Amino acid sequence: MDRDFIIQIASENLKTIRTEHNYTQDKMAEILGISKKTLVQIEKERTLADWTTAIAICALFRESCILQKQMGGDPLEVIELTVHDVIIRPQEKTMGGHIMWKNITEYKGFKLQRNLLSKHFRILDDENYRLISTFDEQVAKEKWKDIQRTI
Known part of the structure; x- marks a missing residue:
C-alpha cells in the first residue's frame, strides 16, 4: 500500500x-x-x-x-x-489473526502472518501481541528467525 x-x-x-x-x-x-x-x-x-x-x-x-x-x-x-516501512515494538493485543490474516508459520505459540488485503506482515507473540509489522517480507523473515533463536 x-x-x-x-x-x-x-x-x-x-x-x-x-x-x-x-x-x-x-x-x-x-x-x-x-x-x-x-x-x-x-x-x-x-x-x-x-x-x-x-x-x-x-x-x-x-x-x-x-x-x-x-x-x-x-x-x-x-x-x-x-x-x-517497519514497526518494531510491542503493541496492542490482537485477535490472533482469525480474520484477514494468513498464518505463514508458527513456533511455540508465536505466529508469522500476512494480511490478505494489504499484504503486510506481522509477528504475534504467544499471547497475540503484535511485535513487528512490515511490508518487507525479508525483514519479517529475518525477525522471525531472530525470534526462533531466542525462544
Missing part, C-alpha cells in the same frame, strides 16, 4: 463514514479541519482528500468497519507502515 491508495480509500469512503456516524457535512468538516466546500468536493468524487486529511479520517475513524475492511485491519497501522 502507498499514500495514493490510502488517500483513495479515505476519499471514496468519506461520505459513508460520515453517514455511519450521523454527522452533518458541517460537523464532519469541522471534525476534519477542512471547509465544507472541500468536504462536498471529496464526497462528490470531484477531488481527493490530501494526505493530512486522509490521515485524519483514518485516525479519527479508525474503528470504522468500512475503513478496516478496505485496509485489512487497523488503518493507523497501515499508515504507519506506509511511512516507516
Whole structure:
C-alpha cells in the first residue's frame, strides 16, 4: 500500500463514514479541519482528500468497519507502515489473526502472518501481541528467525 491508495480509500469512503456516524457535512468538516466546500468536493468524487486529511479520517475513524475492511485491519497501522516501512515494538493485543490474516508459520505459540488485503506482515507473540509489522517480507523473515533463536 502507498499514500495514493490510502488517500483513495479515505476519499471514496468519506461520505459513508460520515453517514455511519450521523454527522452533518458541517460537523464532519469541522471534525476534519477542512471547509465544507472541500468536504462536498471529496464526497462528490470531484477531488481527493490530501494526505493530512486522509490521515485524519483514518485516525479519527479508525474503528470504522468500512475503513478496516478496505485496509485489512487497523488503518493507523497501515499508515504507519506506509511511512516507516517497519514497526518494531510491542503493541496492542490482537485477535490472533482469525480474520484477514494468513498464518505463514508458527513456533511455540508465536505466529508469522500476512494480511490478505494489504499484504503486510506481522509477528504475534504467544499471547497475540503484535511485535513487528512490515511490508518487507525479508525483514519479517529475518525477525522471525531472530525470534526462533531466542525462544
